[in-house]
Amino acid sequence: MTLTDSDLTESSPLAQLADRVAGPVHLPGTEEYLVAAMPWNVAVASFPAAVLEAETADDVVAAIRFANEHGLEVGVRATGHGAFEALENVLLLRTNRLDELTVHPEGWARVGAGVKWAQVIEAAAPYGLAPLAGSAPDVGVVGYLTGGGIGPLARTYGVSADYVRAIEVVTGDGELHRATATDNPALFWALRGGKGALGIITAIEFDLVRQPTIYGGALFFDGADTAAVMRTWAEWCLTLPEQATTSIAILRLPDAPFVPPPLAGRMSVTVRFVWTGDPAEGEQVFAPMAAVAAPIFGQVGVMPYTMIGLVHADPVDPMPVHEHAALLREFGPDTVDALLPLVGPAADCPQVIVEVRQLGGAVARFPENAGALSYRDSAYTFLTIGIKAGPGAEATVANAEQIGGALAPWSTGHAMPNWAPSGKPEDVARTYDRETLTRLVTLSATYDPKSVIRAARPMREALALSS
Ligand SMILES: Cc1cc2nc3c(=O)[nH]c(=O)nc-3n(C[C@H](O)[C@H](O)[C@H](O)COP(=O)(O)OP(=O)(O)OC[C@H]3O[C@@H](n4cnc5c(N)ncnc54)[C@H](O)[C@@H]3O)c2cc1C
Structure with missing residues (x-):
């Protein structure tokens, strides 16, 4: 004690x-x-x-x-x-003290619930192995995998949770279980998509991939080029094979010491690209985007997987953010036209990041033993991130909703659980189809009869909302 x-x-x-x-x-x-x-x-x-x-x-x-x-x-x-x-x-x-971490050179890892992706990336690298981390290596492994996980290599390798082998979890009734495809298979299904609603995970085991290097990075263009970059990106995405994973983001980064000077205090637009195949082929595939305008910053080339966090260069330090996420069925010229007045160079947009990630490829495939993740066949995921602090906080939230509204014709009305924190029933309702939600709630009632797990409550209420 x-x-x-x-x-x-x-x-x-x-x-x-x-x-x-x-x-x-x-x-x-x-x-x-x-x-x-x-x-x-x-x-x-x-x-x-x-x-x-x-x-x-x-x-x-x-x-x-x-x-x-x-x-x-x-x-x-x-x-x-x-x-x-x-x-x-x-x-x-x-869970920060649950920090065990073992990489097995034959291709898998076991980590405690407090471990972050950055630690696994570093520990796996000496063996030429890579975990399917998200864009920010500072995110927790377990939190990420309980929401599916769509990372910078997603179109090649698919949803990260599909690589989970075993989960140790304490359910709401206070019992410790080990769940795999054959032991406690229903729990194993629920925990890979159901976020923290079924119990508290203490450790997780998952496969690594053999990807010591990637061809990739990010190019940043001047905000004035936003329309050309977005239009070209929207068309180019439709040509990409599964070795390519890409996203585009409109950035309004502060004039702060942690921001690279070419991007500080101005608007820019960035295209991120990861190619898991032959680098020479990757260079050819990326060429149309590299040529769309003169970049003001960034580079794309061969890099060790240990540098994967640089592709998105997500913020590391704690900050007050408001996120608004949506899944899109399409991102074409009409979508770009609807977005530009709100987020383009002429707009007074308070969002720091407005991002679109292309899904498809391996993300859309349902492996035989998939977990409780819905809507993996969506074409794009959309996200705004703004600062929710000070006098501009309300405007940030209202603006995010306005942007979301403008995208309504292309939105599926749903979101991935990793981008919809599971505290409110209306958010949870957006993240699961009815069959998945019903099965999750039934399992929750079995394993947590007194509804002790905080995230179980909004999940149960979400089912009522969706009926
Ligand atoms: C900068 C940034 C970049 C991101 N990039 C990506 C990305 O590329 N792809 C993607 O899919 N998502 C991404 N996300 C979303 C991220 O995966 C989720 O926010 C995830 O829930 C974070 O997990 P955490 O443990 O770090 O956070 P926490 O806030 O600590 O946990 C979030 C939730 O995860 C669950 N959870 C955490 N630990 C446990 C546990 N031990 N047992 C059971 N449940 C648990 C719970 O539901 C908890 O409420 C990103 C988020 C940010 C802020």
């Missing part, structure tokens, strides 16, 4: 929890609590009843049983990249 907070008194029920666990329990009113409760997305108000930094899987079991006994809910957080609000009656489990 480790008590780090001076006001954790014997009379508090949470003091009894501290007696049952190895990791520290933090209560409101202490600096340790504030630090432990703070998510990466600092715009999300995060004030749980207490925070437990779980040291072992047994801590997770003890915490969930404690929550069952005391009428609490249990939430989970690794990095807080996908954090959500409303944690009043919630015992928040931080």
